[in-house]
Each structure stands twice: as C-alpha cells, then as structure tokens.
Amino acid sequence: MTDPLAALLLGILEGLTEFLPISSTGHLLIAQRWLGARSDFFNIVIQAGAILAITLVFRERITALATGLGEARNRDYAMKLAVAFLVTALVGLPVRLLGWELPETVTPIAWALIIGGAWMIVAERVAERRSPDGAEVTWTIAVLVGLAQVVAGIFPGTSRSAAAIFIAMLAGLTRRTAAAEFVFLVGIPTMFAASAYTFLELAMDGGLGGETWADVGIAFAAATITGFMVVKWLLGYIEHHRFTGFAIYRILLGAALLLWIPIGE
Template identity: 50%
Template sequence: MPDWLSAILLGLIEGLTEFIPVSSTGHLLIAEKWLGHRPDWFTVFIQVGAALALLPIFWSKLMGLLMTWQRPESRDYLLKLTLAFFITGVGGLVLDKLNYELPETVGPVAWATLIGAFVIWGIEFWRRAPQGNPNLTWTIAIVCGLAQLLAAVFPGTSRSGATIMAALALGLARPAAAEFSFILGMITLTAAGGYKLFDAWKDGELHGAGALDLTLGFIAAAVSAFIVVKWLLRFVQHHNFNGFAIYRFILGAVLLVWFME
C-alpha cells in the first residue's frame, strides 16, 4: 500500500476514535498491523489535526466566554477549564521529567479497554434515572484534569471516555460533560502535541519526514474528527454510552486474542 494512502487511513482512524469513549490507541494498533508502524511523532501530528478540527465547532462558545469574561458565569467556566488543563499539564511534565514510558506491549492497552467498558456500564446503570446537572463544578474540573492524566498513563483508557464518564459519575449532564471534555481535550492535545513535536524536531527525529504523508494524515484526522464530534454532540442529547461499552468490550477482546496469540 502506498505511504500516502496509509497516512490517510491512519488519519481517518485517529479522527474517528479520538473524541468518542473508545480507545484510539487500540484502533491504531490494529490498523498498523496492516498499514505498517509509524513513528510516535506521526501519531502526535495527526492528533493535533483532530484537536484543531474542534476549533470551528466551539469557536462561538470560546469567543463568547472570552468576550464576556467579566461575567461571573463566563469567568467561572474559564477558570475551571484552566484548572483542569493545568492539572493535566503539570502532571504530564512531571511524567516527562521522570522519563515515564508507555507500555510497549498490547496487553495493558487491551485490559484498559476492557476495564473501561465495565466502568461505562457501571456509571450508566448508576445514573439511569437522573438526567444530571448542567452546571460544571470545581470538583468535576479537578477530576477531569486527573482523568486525562489517567488516560495518559494507561493507554487504552480513552482520554475522552475518562473525562466524560468522570463528569457523569459526579452528576454532570451528558451534553455538558461531552462539551467540557471536547474543549478540554482540544486544548490539551494541541498543547501536548506541540510540546512533543518540538522535542522530536529538536532531537532530529523529524528529519526526512514526508510532507505529503503528514499533510494528508493531518487533513484526514481533522475532517473525520469534525464530523464525529458534531454527530456526538447531537447523539448525547438523547442517548447513553452503553453502546460504546459493548464496542470497547469487543475491541479489548480482539486485542487480547489477536495480538497476544
């Protein structure tokens, strides 16, 4: 398969799975079995593409918050968003300074995917009756920041899945939980991606990178992420996440059986 085509397919997979409560890492592991392994900085680059695709979706909300920052409700939301990002950012820098390395085997990813399925089921069962509170609390902001760190330490957890389900468990309504998770993820992935790409450039890892492959992967991730997030924002208005739990269980089982045989 031509490199440019595999770059497009990997970009599509990244964009389709990054912001829904499944494991983008697990999907990329499966895809690379056929499409070939890519360096980590390629994955980071297409993640940035997926993250930046959300900017047009939330532009009005973000500009509204910034333009009306003097209003208590706008300032409150911005401060909570900043706190969640700060927690993740500081935790990520600490992990980086400690030279934390992600697992190199599929097992941890598969088990995190399976455990995540049962967590989703449990939270949805517990929350079946109440619709949730639309107001974001400081506790939820703090826990979402920590949830992003959990997803960074245990690939397969799903960053969006961890933040959305943490917010739901603490009583936030599904639409508000999804929106906060997406905005927080957009900022976090862009900042983390920029940091990692700068490191890769500084270490000379980007030397010889194919501009065409990078561009096509970036665009594919951006377009697919935009479509998925627009769909999911409508989906959560009237549906729960049990379907994603079933999908995660199947994906985790496939990873365990296929890659560990």
C-alpha cells in the same frame, strides 16, 4: 498498499477515534501493525488535525467565552476550564518525566479496553441514579477531569475522553452533552500542549525528518475533516442515547485482541 492511502486511512482513523470513548491510541497502534509504523512526528501531525477539528466545532462557544469574560457565568466556566488544564499539566508533566506509563503494546491496551468498557456501563448507570439534568460544572469536577486526563495518559487504551467524561458524570455532571462539551473544551489546550511538548522533544533530538510531506498533509486533512464530522455527530447522538454501544464495542474489541494477538505483544 501505497503510502498515501495508508496515511489517509490513519488520518481517518485518528479523526474517528480521538473523541469517541474508544481509545485513539489503541486503534492507531493496532492499525499500524498492518498499515506500517509511523513516526512520532506523523502522530503529532494527525493529532493536530484533531485539535483543529474540535476547535472548529466549538468555535462559537470559544468566541463567546473569550469575548464574554465580563459576565460572571462565562468567567466562572473559563476559570474551571483553566483549572482542569492546569491540573493535567502540573500532575501530568512530572508523571511523564518520571516515565510512569504502560508500554504501548497490544495486551495492556486490550485489557484497558475491556476494563474501561465495563466501567463505562457501570458508571453511566450510577450517574443516572442521581439528578438526570445535572449540567453545572463544579470546581471538584474541574479538578477530577484534569486528573482523569493524566490517568488516561498513563494507561494507553483508556481513552482520554472516556475517562474524563465519565468521572465528570459520576461527580455530578450527569447531562451527557454538558460533560462532553466541558471535556472536549479542556481537551483543546491539553492536546495542544502535549503535541507541542512532544514536537519540542523531537526537534531537540533531531527526530523531525523521515516523513513524506504529501502523506503528512493527507493525514492531517483526513483527521481534521473526519474529527469534525464525528464530534458533531456524537454531540447529537448522546443527547438521546447512552454510551452503552461504545462500551460494548470496547469490550468486544479488547476480547478479540486478546484472542488473536500473541500474548506479550
């Protein structure tokens, strides 16, 4: 397989999996076993494509919040977004510096997919027993979403979006679209900060070379376009459907990985 085609497929895969509750890290790690391992710089670039995609999807919402801070409702929502991000940053940075993270190998990711899938099914059923129209983001929810993002960073395969969306639903934000919107909006500064931090680390260590710029550009464009379409579709889908299909997919994928991949990898 040619490098441009492999880059295209990896970019599409990033766009498909970054915002679906199925773990982009797990899918990219598995895909790179067959498409060839890529540098941390390449992975940052395709994540930047995903950040651009989510920003474009919510551009009107972001603009409304930025220009409407004079209104109490917008100001309150923006402050809760800021709190969720700050919790992630203030807790996540020490965790990263201390190296508290499972290795990105297939076996722990497979178990994270299975356990996360089962947890999604249970969590959604528990959340539905509460008010099905819960759409108010509380300060508690904002803090818990921030912490959920940290947990997802420690356990590759968990899925940042899944961890944050379901903890928000369990905490009372039971309307799926409201939970997803809050999590995705928090994800913009979170992903941007994480990518910028990794970029600076690579720049200081001299690790920014070695990639073909044409391949990087192809992957970035693919991740942006695919991510945009996926988020638009997902927001419409979860308005009338549960997350059960994604949970079952996670469980089946995790089980397949445990059967097909040698133990310890």
